[in-house]
Amino acid sequence: MSIQEEIRILKERLDAVLVAHFYQRDEIVEIADITGDSLELAKRAMGSPRSLVVFCGVGFMGQSVKILAPQKRVVMPRLACCSMARMIDSAYFDESIQKLEEYGLLKEAILPLAYINSSAEVKAKVGAMGGLVCTSANAVKIMQKAQESGKKIFFLPDRCLGQNLAKQGGQKSAVLGSSSKEEVLGADIICYDGFCSVHQLFTPQDIEFYRQKFPDILIAVHPECDPSVVERADFVGSTSQIITFVKNLPLEQKVAVGTEYNLVNRLREKNTYVLSSTKPECPTMNETTLEDILECLKAFERGEPLNEITLEEEVRLEAHLALSRMMELS
Numbered sequence: 001m002s003i004q005e006e007i008r009i010l011k012e013r014l015d016a017v018l019v020a021h022f023y024q025r026d027e028i029v030e031i032a033d034i035t036g037d038s039l040e041l042a043k044r045a046m047g048s049p050r051s052l053v054v055f056c057g058v059g060f061m062g063q064s065v066k067i068l069a070p071q072k073r074v075v076m077p078r079l080a081c082c083s084m085a086r087m088i089d090s091a092y093f094d095e096s097i098q099k100l101e102e103y104g105l106l107k108e109a110i111l112p113l114a115y116i117n118s119s120a121e122v123k124a125k126v127g128a129m130g131g132l133v134c135t136s137a138n139a140v141k142i143m144q145k146a147q148e149s150g151k152k153i154f155f156l157p158d159r160c161l162g163q164n165l166a167k168q169g170g171q172k173s174a175v176l177g178s179s180s181k182e183e184v185l186g187a188d189i190i191c192y193d194g195f196c197s198v199h200q201l202f203t204p205q206d207i208e209f210y211r212q213k214f215p216d217i218l219i220a221v222h223p224e225c226d227p228s229v230v231e232r233a234d235f236v237g238s239t240s241q242i243i244t245f246v247k248n249l250p251l252e253q254k255v256a257v258g259t260e261y262n263l264v265n266r267l268r269e270k271n272t273y274v275l276s277s278t279k280p281e282c283p284t285m286n287e288t289t290l291e292d293i294l295e296c297l298k299a300f301e302r303g304e305p306l307n308e309i310t311l312e313e314e315v316r317l318e319a320h321l322a323l324s325r326m327m328e329l330s
């Protein structure tokens with residue numbers, strides 16, 4: 001029996017749904033019941049009648065399912081952690097707010113806005129301060145709504161997404177820790193100094209290279225890329241938005257895409273290029289294998305669940321506040 005078949009049988013027996021993020025390896029995406037971006041996956045896993053969620057992705061994504069659907073058991077074949085999410089924990093969050101207070105901002109005048117790529121503990125801190133979450137797909141809209149509060153926005157952890165949002169809205173941004181106190185106080189959006197190591201790989205030189213090689217090529221990038229890359233692109237969007245954009249192009253239209261390799265490689269058979277001379281693979285997303293999924297299901301059946309996601313109820317409830325504020329607005 002093939003490993004795919006073994007997984008399928010065990011999945012049925014355990015009443016499990018297999019979900020996989022777009023950045024997972026092809027063989028994982030091929031056997032998944034649900035594929036999507038982190039929020040789509042969390043929502044669809046929550047709505048699934050299955051009691052067990054086997055989540056192929058990185059830690060914060062499994063946590064998002066547990067925050068929204070605490071009655072479900074959630075296991076991850078690999079407990080891989082997004083390097084960006086790991087750049088901020090609750091202690092760093094507190095230190096950042098303290099720093100802003102030292103600069104003279106009142107805590108009540110700060111609204112934290114967390115990118116979904118953050119841990120449940122950080123989302124809980126954000127929720128407790130009245131803040132909310134956004135994804136790359138709804139960031140523009142959520143940022144506008146957040147700013148209607150009249151408060152200073154503290155955007156975390158991705159400085160690039162924060163800077164790109166500010167630029168797009170004709171606003172000023174500053175990065176806590178590297179900008180001066182005056183720049184921070186004068187900014188509309190104050191960013192935490194985190195970034196995605198994969199999306200940092202794309203450079204303006206890569207865009208230059210493709211534009212010279214193919215003058216009519218289109219450049220599509222993810223907003224986790226540096227602002228110097230985003231400002232030179234023809235299209236900027238989340239993973240789902242990039243997929244829709246590229247799939248709707250005429251087949252003869254060349255496009256170079258700046259996001260994770262596995263996703264780009266699956267987009268189209270022809271005329272699609274990876275916007276980098278190095279292979280932009282997300283190392284943690286790439287860790288999960290079919291063998292891991294099989295082992296995870298077997299361990300669950302033995303009553304020894306592997307990498308089960310558990311959250312303290314207080315953390316879950318406060319993180320839920322931040323997530324549900326986003327869902328009400330989007």
Ligand code: CIZ
Nearest residue numbers: 037038039136238239240
């Ligand atoms: O939210 C996600 O799944 C991520 C990490 C990126 C995106 O643009 O969809």
Ligand code: SF4
Nearest residue numbers: 082083084196198282
């Ligand atoms: Fe995190 Fe970047 Fe990997 Fe996405 S591509 S999971 S942001 S490290």
